[in-house]
Amino acid sequence: MKLLTHNLLSSHVRGLRPGGGFPLQIQASEVRVRPVPFNAAFVARLVPRLRWAALLEAAESLGHPSELPPEPAADYEGDESFLRRVHHILLEVEVLEGVLQCPDSGRRFPISRGIPNMLLSEEEA
Amino acid sequence: MDKEASQLERDHIHSVYEKIAPCFNDACYKAWPKVQQFISEQERGSLIADIGCGNGKYLHISSQVYKLGCDYCFPTVESARSEGHEVTVCHSLCLPYRSECFDAVLSIAVIHHFSTEERCMRAIKETARILRVGGQIMIYVWAMEQNRRRFEKQDVFVPWNPSPPSCSSGEPCPRGVQKSILHKDKELALNQPCHKLDGTSEKELAVRRQLKIDHHPKQGAFCQPQNERRPGSSLQRAVSERTPTTQSRQQTWLRYHHVFKEGELAELIDCHIPELYITQSYFDHANRCMIAEKTEMWKI
Numbered sequence: 001m002k003l004l005t006h007n008l009l010s011s012h013v014r015g016l017r018p019g020g021g022f023p024l025q026i027q028a029s030e031v032r033v034r035p036v037p038f039n040a041a042f043v044a045r046l047v048p049r050l051r052w053a054a055l056l057e058a059a060e061s062l063g064h065p066s067e068l069p070p071e072p073a074a075d076y077e078g079d080e081s082f083l084r085r086v087h088h089i090l091l092e093v094e095v096l097e098g099v100l101q102c103p104d105s106g107r108r109f110p111i112s113r114g115i116p117n118m119l120l121s122e123e124e125a
Numbered sequence: 126m127d128k129e130a131s132q133l134e135r136d137h138i139h140s141v142y143e144k145i146a147p148c149f150n151d152a153c154y155k156a157w158p159k160v161q162q163f164i165s166e167q168e169r170g171s172l173i174a175d176i177g178c179g180n181g182k183y184l185h186i187s188s189q190v191y192k193l194g195c196d197y198c199f200p201t202v203e204s205a206r207s208e209g210h211e212v213t214v215c216h217s218l219c220l221p222y223r224s225e226c227f228d229a230v231l232s233i234a235v236i237h238h239f240s241t242e243e244r245c246m247r248a249i250k251e252t253a254r255i256l257r258v259g260g261q262i263m264i265y266v267w268a269m270e271q272n273r274r275r276f277e278k279q280d281v282f283v284p285w286n287p288s289p290p291s292c293s294s295g296e297p298c299p300r301g302v303q304k305s306i307l308h309k310d311k312e313l314a315l316n317q318p319c320h321k322l323d324g325t326s327e328k329e330l331a332v333r334r335q336l337k338i339d340h341h342p343k344q345g346a347f348c349q350p351q352n353e354r355r356p357g358s359s360l361q362r363a364v365s366e367r368t369p370t371t372q373s374r375q376q377t378w379l380r381y382h383h384v385f386k387e388g389e390l391a392e393l394i395d396c397h398i399p400e401l402y403i404t405q406s407y408f409d410h411a412n413r414c415m416i417a418e419k420t421e422m423w424k425i
Contacts, residue, residue, distance in 0.1 A: 001209055005211050113206060115203065120219055
């Protein structure tokens with residue numbers, strides 16, 4: 001599970017307050033860093049789609065402090081150094097084993113071989 | 126009603142796909158060109174969700190977009206993961222994504238597995254939820270009216286043979302063989318008479334669609350679903366009527382499909398999903414196909 005994927009994931013356990021299922025807290029037992037070809041335009045297009053605080057928190061929780069600013073600068077599109085740091089944390093850091101925990105309900109979703117299992121029972125959904 | 130429908134889907138879709146996953150090699154099945162085109166036309170940096178991705182047939186298309194696949198079937202998701210794709214396991218009625226975060230969504234050969242109209246509608250609404258305003262969804266479902274033939278009924282069990290005759294166990298099947306198997310499966314479903322269910326028990330009426338079963342007397346063993354012995358349900362009674370033959374050398378798995386009449390999918394969206402506006406509707410290789418755009422809803 002890449003951190004870009006994590007930034008899109010949310011718990012939908014029944015009864016949560018709006019937005020209460022995001023961001024999922026990561027408890028990783030195995031993390032992998034693997035190079036991915038860099039594409040500045042691709043990353044720049046992703047930046048405004050991200051929940052920035054959640055990304056920083058996720059990176060921190062994996063022991064990969066991202067050296068990213070609290071918010072993207074206004075001219076981030078032209079800042080290759082910034083885009084490379086975003087690229088690294090979004091696409092090159094993967095959680096292979098661990099757990100995602102819903103912040104409101106505490107429900108835990110396992111990650112196995114890089115695959116989050118987000119299935120809920122019929123009672124939970 | 127919803128619990129019965131859900132159980133039906135578990136018995137006749139999910140459990141079947143789990144069993145056939147090792148041999149359901151999507152690489153043997155050609156990706157629909159118009160689906161490939163839809164993905165390729167998305168802007169660079171787009172986020173695309175493939176709901177019911179199987180083992181990732183569409184996830185390798187275009188390196189300019191970020192694709193996230195999901196499926197209920199863990200073995201097929203693992204297969205997609207082994208190809209390096211980003212995937213999750215989930216149910217398409219409860220997608221584990223935040224709202225309005227995707228630029229495009231694929232729902233290819235998924236909606237036709239839902240056993241009630243209400244669940245079809247919920248599945249489409251859920252895909253619309255994760256789509257941003259202005260984003261597009263592409264939906265493919267099996268059509269009732271085919272070019273050369275038509276299904277006699279809309280609710281059918283379609284056989285799938287996990288052991289094509291020219292493949293040895295565990296080896297990937299040549300493309301041509303699998304394509305012919307797929308074609309053969311559809312031929313079986315199309316040619317066979319449907320057995321009307323007897324009785325109209327309250328439980329049967331509670332499931333909105335009567336299920337008719339395509340039964341090929343020479344096909345051989347029909348793999349029995351789990352938990353089939355539930356008295357009182359004509360649905361389960363019909364399922365249990367299938368009997369194995371001792372002469373069978375191959376097992377056949379039946380997957381439930383609701384095949385869509387012309388206009389049915391469009392009506393479902395127009396009447397029940399106002400947040401989607403249909404921009405294209407066409408027929409493609411025995412599929413009813415639709416592209417719709419997410420519109421902004423205003424509360425008055």
